[in-house]
Amino acid sequence: MVNPQYGFPDLVSGSFIKDGVKLVRDPFIGGSYYELGSSKFSSLYLTWALPLITKPLIVNCTVSALRKWASQGVPFNFVRIYDILEADIKISFVSGDHGDGLPFNGKHGPFGHGLPPPTGILHLNEDIPWAMGAVPGTVDIETVVLHMLGHVLGLSHSNVSSAVMWAHMQWGLIKRDLDPDDIVGIRTLYGYRDRPRHRAF
Numbered sequence: 001m002v003n004p005q006y007g008f009p010d011l012v013s014g015s016f017i018k019d020g021v022k023l024v025r026d027p028f029i030g031g032s033y034y035e036l037g038s039s040k041f042s043s044l045y046l047t048w049a050l051p052l053i054t055k056p057l058i059v060n061c062t063v064s065a066l067r068k069w070a071s072q073g074v075p076f077n078f079v080r081i082y083d084i085l086e087a088d089i090k091i092s093f094v095s096g097d098h099g100d101g102l103p104f105n106g107k108h109g110p111f112g113h114g115l116p117p118p119t120g121i122l123h124l125n126e127d128i129p130w131a132m133g134a135v136p137g138t139v140d141i142e143t144v145v146l147h148m149l150g151h152v153l154g155l156s157h158s159n160v161s162s163a164v165m166w167a168h169m170q171w172g173l174i175k176r177d178l179d180p181d182d183i184v185g186i187r188t189l190y191g192y193r194d195r196p197r198h199r200a201f
């Protein structure tokens with residue numbers, strides 16, 4: 001739970017502007033306040049793509065993050081393709097003002113942003129000192145990709161500090177496992193199946 005005295009400090013500012021909808025500032029996005037709707041993909045079969053030149057280790061981190069979202073009772077079928085324009089989930093590294101109205105500010109952040117369905121855009125700030133693991137002064141790429149995929153799939157932020165969808169993240173730390181709160185969120189959005197559904201003909 002958020003301690004009301006210390007909840008939403010510097011990185012996240014809460015404000016109620018209409019009908020009790022809480023808008024928060026996302027340190028992963030930074031700059032603007034935004035609200036995620038309840039949009040979702042209409043299919044659980046989703047293609048994803050990274051640029052062809054992406055390092056294999058980064059591909060592995062992405063696959064690991066995708067698997068975590070696909071292993072919680074929502075049988076997503078994430079299939080890699082190589083045409084990023086055709087993919088449902090388009091992951092790329094971009095720098096500075098990259099044309100979508102959500103500019104990055106060099107190594108000062110934000111780390112990236114994931115836009116809600118059906119956009120499928122997941123931008124990572126290429127000026128961030130990325131790393132794989134808990135390395136001081138760096139940012140763990142799988143931690144950020146896991147969070148951004150939550151947004152890409154349609155989740156908003158959680159007020160549970162242990163959740164991947166908590167809006168805060170610290171340099172040099174990792175959070176690579178979905179919290180029960182994240183799992184409830186994705187099941188609520190897409191429905192829970194305790195086994196794959198078979199079509200009846």
Ligand SMILES: [Zn+2]
Binds near residue numbers: 098100102123
């Ligand atoms: Zn962007």
Ligand SMILES: [Zn+2]
Binds near residue numbers: 027147157
């Ligand atoms: Zn976020």
